[in-house]
Amino acid sequence: MKMTKPKGFPRNLNRRQYHQNIEINKLNRVLNLYYQLPRLPKQPCPMDQLQLKVRSWYNDEIDDQSMRKAIKRDLDKLKSILVTGTVYCIPKKGNQPSEYYLSEDAAIEEMDAELALVLVMANSYLHQYLPETIYNNVKGYFESATKQLEKNTQLQDWQERIRFVPTGYHNTNVDDFHMEKVKNIYTALLNNEQWVKCLYRKEGSFEQTEYTLKPHGIIQYGNKQYLMASKIVDQYSELRTFNMQRFDNIKFSKQRISVDVDSFDLDDLVEEKEYENAHFEREELSIKLRCENYLRDELESYPIDEYQDIIDQDEDYFILEAKIIITTSVLNWLVEKSHSIQVIEPQELFEKVKVHVLAARNYYDVDYDDLAEYRDDEKEESDLDSFFDDESDAEIGDINQDSVELDHE
Missing domain, CATH: 3.30.70 (Alpha-Beta Plaits)
Structure with a gap:
């Protein structure tokens, strides 16, 4: 029986290479769907819009109905290979297209325990300082890391094992309302051409001053966030530091601003302590x-x-x-x-x-006699602690090796 090549089979490829190319194309289609699908909390994508986004990955000769079937098969394949999370479908009545989206924790790549642990630690820290609307768009990645870490280590309470707490007297709770006010700064940082208009209160003052700023970067120093930004002064720009807790209102500047702005290296600004007042x-x-x-x-x-x-x-x-x-x-x-x-x-x-x-x-109405007495008391207490430490070391040294080994059965 004579073998015939399938339609469209390239003459310069053998059958094995042809099937390999088909599998590679399927894999590329699935990966493309993964990157095109919206992730919670974003709105789901209707099938007709999804079809337009991924059409270039499918055969131009197939009709719309056949293409939708191919996309659904690829969505099922994507769902089966996700390491965490899933693909959701919202069926619609009548002729309305079904809608699709990824769960928050959907992940196609498996993480090793070290990477997952780093992301879990980053989540514990960043959740305190990111605006809620920004954090909600990325927290699914942290949830995926937590699930994979639990799977790799067989421990179910990793979120309870790591904490970042502020230094000093500050409360551990971050003002969510304040964080929402400054979320436009984070958005502007992602757009190198974006300026913002804001109302700002200098430290120690309740008076509001309006500024037009070009954000360069944010420095987290202890419990506070500082914005490094250029502000307009008489058609010139000057680098300034702003305590982000002192902003009252921040909006995007609608007009185009033509002012020369010097570039700044955030590492240099950190090294020069630009985020702090200095004498x-x-x-x-x-x-x-x-x-x-x-x-x-x-x-x-x-x-x-x-x-x-x-x-x-x-x-x-x-x-x-x-x-x-x-x-x-x-x-x-x-x-x-x-x-x-x-x-x-x-x-x-x-x-x-x-x-x-x-x-x-x-x-505190302290005189020099009080200070001298305080220093003497401190020295006596320090000497006493040192004495007990030496006694403890001597006692430990007297314990023989056999008695130590009895504690380890």
């Missing part, structure tokens, strides 16, 4: 501090300067030399640790710290 006109100062020895571990683990130098002085103190910008947080740290750190150089920094320390002393 001494933001100049780097060469500082010398006399510090109590208990601070050494902290300053070695979290240096205040990449090239700082720690110089041993005696059993109680060491000298720290560094070159840094005196930001608000640095000054606050020096004031907070003023009972353990003395500014030796420069004199202007010594005077600034001294003003804050004296102000605190006046508020």
Whole structure:
């Protein structure tokens, strides 16, 4: 019996290559459907619109009814290969086309445990700081990561095992109303040509000022978000930092704005501490501090300067030399640790710290005798803790190896 090639079979391909190409084309169609289908909470897509989006992936010679059948077969195939989630169909009455969409957690690619864990951790952090409307459009990816992590590790409570909490006295709850107000900033960041008009209250003021801004980036510093943006000043642009909690109203600028804007590297802005207020006109100062020895571990683990130098002085103190910008947080740290750190150089920094320390002393009616007594008590308590630590170490050292091994059956 004579074999005949199917219609449309390319002469320069053998039968095996032909069938391979068909399978590759089917796979491409399924992948294209995955990327074209809307994902909750977006609105579902009617079949006629979906057909227009993916038509180029199907044979031009087939009629609309045959194409719809082919798309439905591919949708069933997509549903069967999803790692998490599913494809939903909303049937319609009469001649109305059915509607299709992906569940929030639909994912076609399997994640390893490490990637899934990173996304679960990112979800725990980002959910606190993203506007709800933006977060809702991406939370399905985090849900998929959670399900895959639970599947890979056989643990069902990963969301309860990771928490990010703010530092300091701040409440852990983020103001959802505030986040919704600033969502247009996030949208503008995705459009390099978009400017925004906003009402802003400077810190410490209730007066609103209107600005036209070109957003460059957002810096998350501790519990606060700062917008790095160029603002228009007399037909020129100037880089400024804005506390995102101080915006009252943000709208897209409808008119086209023709102002030259310098490009900025966000990493450079972070390195220069542009998100913080600073003293001494933001100049780097060469500082010398006399510090109590208990601070050494902290300053070695979290240096205040990449090239700082720690110089041993005696059993109680060491000298720290560094070159840094005196930001608000640095000054606050020096004031907070003023009972353990003395500014030796420069004199202007010594005077600034001294003003804050004296102000605190006046508020709490503290005299020098009180301070001396406090330091003696602190030293006695520290010596006592050290004594008990040494005793505990000695007791542990006296335990023989056999008795230790009895705890591990």
